[in-house]
Amino acid sequence: MEAAAARKRDKRRQILDAAVTVFADRGFHKSRVSDVARAAEVADGTIYLYFKSKDDILISIFEEAMQEMIDGAQAAIAEVDDPLERLRAFALFHMDNVEQERGVAKVLQVELRLSNTFMKEYKPAALVAYLNIVGAAIADGQARGLVRPEVNPIIARRAFFGALDEIAMQWILTPNARYGLRESAEQIADLFVRGLRAASSQN
Secondary structure, three states: OHHHHHHHHHHHHHHHHHHHHHHHHHOOOOOOHHHHHHHHOOOHHHHHHHOOOHHHHHHHHHHHHHHHHHHHHHHHHOOOOOHHHHHHHHHHHHHHHHHHOHHHHHHHHHHHHHOHHHHHHOOOHHHHHHHHHHHHHHHHHHHOOOEOOOOOHHHHHHHHHHHHHHHHHHHHHOOOOOOOHHHHHHHHHHHHHHHHEOHHHOO
16 A cells, blocks of 8 residues: 555656756747646546646745745754844745746746636645745744834735745846846845844844
C-alpha cells in the first residue's frame, strides 16, 4: 500500500513538473492537456486520474508551490527577533525563490491570472496564509512599540507584498531587466521598514 501511494505521489509530481514547463513556455491558454501529458511522458488519460481539468492542474501547481513558499518563508524568519527585520528576511526569501524557480514564478504570477476559474471561483487560502506572515510581523512590531500604531497591518501587508509582486512580475517578463531581485528586495524592505518604524524606536 505504501509503495503504491508513493508511486501515485511521484506520478502526480511528474505531471505537475511537466505542466510548469509547458505553461511557462507556451502559456496557459495555448497549452493543452495533451501537451502536458506528452511532456510528462504519460498517456492523455493518465492526467485525468489525478486532475479534473487543465484549470485543476494550474490550481494544484499554485497550492503546492504556495505551501513550499509558506514553509520556506517561515524558516527564513524563524531566527529573526526584530519584526521589521523579518520583513527584510521575507523579501529576500521571496525574491530568491522567484529567481531560483523562474518557471514556477511565471506560472503563478502571469499564467494564473489568466484562469477564470482561479480568479472568479477559487479562494486562495494559501496566499492569505503567506500574506499573514507579513501581517504578523507588522502586528508584532506594533505590540512591541517598533511600528507606528496607526498602521493597518492588512493594508501594509498587501502594499508590501504588492511591491514585491510587481517588481518580480516585471523581472519575469523582461529578459534583460536592469535590476536584480535581491537588490530590489533590499530596497523595498528598506522603504517599508523606514516608513513603518515608530518615531520612538528610530536610531
